Amino acid sequence: MKFRHRTAAPEPDPDPEPAESSQEQPNRPERSRRPRQRSAERRGTKGVERPWIDPRDLWAEALSGVLARPVRSALTTLGTVLGIGTLVITIGVASTAANQIVGRFDALTATSVTVVVPPPPPSSDTAPLVDWPGVDAVDRLAGVETSAALAESDDTSALQVRANDVITPGVLSSQTLAVVAASPSLPAAVRGDILVGRFYDTGDIARHDRVAVLGDQAARLLGIKEVDDAPAVFFNGHSFTVIGILGGFKREQRLSTSVILPPTTAKDRVGLDEVSRVLVNTSLGAAQQVARQAPVALAPNSAGALTVLSPPDLSKARKGVQGDVNGLFLVLGLVSLIVGAIGIANVTLVTVMERVGEIGLRRALGASRRQVAGQFLTESTTIGLLGGVIGAALGMVVVVSVSAIRDWTPVLDARLALGAPVAGAVVGLLAGVYPALRASRLEPVEALRAPS
Structure with missing residues (x-):
C-alpha cells in the first residue's frame, strides 16, 4: 500500500531563540513542543505531514488481500453466493409459480x-x-x-x-x-x-x-x-x-x-x-x-x-397470490443471506487476527485507523460483491431451467437481477464493520509485539 504525504513549507518561528540559549541549556527537554505538535495535528495546520491513500491503491491492496488466500476467500464468497442465489431462486420461482397458478385460475x-x-x-x-x-x-x-x-x-x-x-x-x-x-x-x-x-x-x-x-x-x-x-x-x-x-x-x-x-x-x-x-x-x-x-x-x-x-376481478387476486408466495420465500432467502453474512464476518475477523503484525507495520509506517478500517471494509465488500454477482447469475440460470423443465414462462424481475450484486456488497460491508473496527483499534507497538 502506498502512503503519500502532503507537505507544506514550515512557517518561520516568530520568536527565534539565540544560539547561546541552546548552548546554555543543553539538557532542555523537547516535551514542551510535543503538545503543540499534537494540537496542530488535530487542527490540521500547515507544516504537519498527513498521510493519505489513493482509492485505487486501497482497492488494489484489498483485492490482493482477497487473492492472497484464494481458498478461504472462495469459501467465504460461497456463503454469499448461496445467500444471494437462494434469494434470487426463491423469489424468481415463487413469481413464476404464482403467475402459473393465477394463469390456470384465469383459464378455468x-x-x-x-x-x-x-x-x-x-x-x-x-x-x-x-x-x-x-x-x-x-x-x-x-x-x-x-x-x-x-x-x-x-x-x-x-x-x-x-x-x-x-x-x-x-x-x-x-x-x-x-x-x-x-x-x-x-x-x-x-x-x-x-x-x-x-x-x-x-x-x-x-x-x-x-x-x-x-x-x-x-x-x-x-x-x-x-x-x-x-x-x-x-x-x-x-x-x-x-x-x-x-x-x-x-x-x-x-x-x-x-x-x-x-x-x-x-x-x-x-x-x-x-x-x-x-x-x-x-x-x-x-x-x-x-x-x-x-x-x-x-x-x-x-x-x-x-x-x-361471475368471477371477481383477478388483478387483486393475482397480486395477492404473488405477494403471499413471494413473502414466504423471501423469508427463506433472507435467512440464507444472513447465514452468508455471518460467514463473511467470521472469516474477516479471523483474517484480522492473523494479520496483526501486518496491521502494526502499517500503523508504524503512518497509516491511520480510518485507513486500516477502510482496507478491511473494502475486502469484505469485495467478497460480498463477488458473491452477489455469482449468486444472481446462478439464481437466474436455475429459475430459467426450472421453468423450462416445467414448461412454464419464467418471470424474472430486472430490479432483482440488478439489485442482487448491490445487496451482496451491502451484506459484505455490514459483515466487515466489526472486524474492521477491531483492526483499527490495534496499537502499533502491541501489534508488532504480537506473535505472527
Whole structure:
C-alpha cells in the first residue's frame, strides 16, 4: 500500500531563540513542543505531514488481500453466493409459480359466467323469464364463446333409473340419478367430450325423440359402455334410448352423474320445462362485461330478476397470490443471506487476527485507523460483491431451467437481477464493520509485539 504525504513549507518561528540559549541549556527537554505538535495535528495546520491513500491503491491492496488466500476467500464468497442465489431462486420461482397458478385460475374460472333464473311462482300463467330459443341472444354478445341452457328441478334430482326393464328379486337393478334438460350446445359449455356415440341435435329436439345422453359416471353405474346396440334406460315409466356418453367435465362436474334429455322430451316425459340456469363461457377479460349484458339479453324487461354469478376481478387476486408466495420465500432467502453474512464476518475477523503484525507495520509506517478500517471494509465488500454477482447469475440460470423443465414462462424481475450484486456488497460491508473496527483499534507497538 502506498502512503503519500502532503507537505507544506514550515512557517518561520516568530520568536527565534539565540544560539547561546541552546548552548546554555543543553539538557532542555523537547516535551514542551510535543503538545503543540499534537494540537496542530488535530487542527490540521500547515507544516504537519498527513498521510493519505489513493482509492485505487486501497482497492488494489484489498483485492490482493482477497487473492492472497484464494481458498478461504472462495469459501467465504460461497456463503454469499448461496445467500444471494437462494434469494434470487426463491423469489424468481415463487413469481413464476404464482403467475402459473393465477394463469390456470384465469383459464378455468375467470371465463365462466352463470345466469340463475328464478322459478316461476306456483299456479302462475305468466310467461317464463327465459325461454329456450331466447338463450341464443347471449351468443351475440361480444366476448361470448359458448353458452348453454339447463333445466333442473327438485322433483327430478333423484330418480330411480334402470338400465333394463327386468326386475330381479334381490338384485339392485336401479341407480338414483339426477335427470336434467339441456340445449344441444351443452358439451362445449361444460368443456366436456363425447366419449361414446353422439350428443342430440336440433333434429332430435324438433321430433321430440326419446333419446338420452348419460354422464360418464352415470353410465358406469348403469353398466353401459357402448351405444352401438342402442341400450335404453328406464325411469318415470318411460324408456329412453342412450345415444351417447358425455365425460371430461371441466365445469359442472355434477352432470357426470346425470341423465341429460332434450328440452322437448324432458317437458313431455318428466315435466322439465323452465330454464333454471344459463352457462356462458367468455374470452379472457370479457367476463365482467358479459355478466352485465347477459341479463338484458336474456330478459330485456326483467333483467333485475336474474342473478349473475361471475368471477371477481383477478388483478387483486393475482397480486395477492404473488405477494403471499413471494413473502414466504423471501423469508427463506433472507435467512440464507444472513447465514452468508455471518460467514463473511467470521472469516474477516479471523483474517484480522492473523494479520496483526501486518496491521502494526502499517500503523508504524503512518497509516491511520480510518485507513486500516477502510482496507478491511473494502475486502469484505469485495467478497460480498463477488458473491452477489455469482449468486444472481446462478439464481437466474436455475429459475430459467426450472421453468423450462416445467414448461412454464419464467418471470424474472430486472430490479432483482440488478439489485442482487448491490445487496451482496451491502451484506459484505455490514459483515466487515466489526472486524474492521477491531483492526483499527490495534496499537502499533502491541501489534508488532504480537506473535505472527
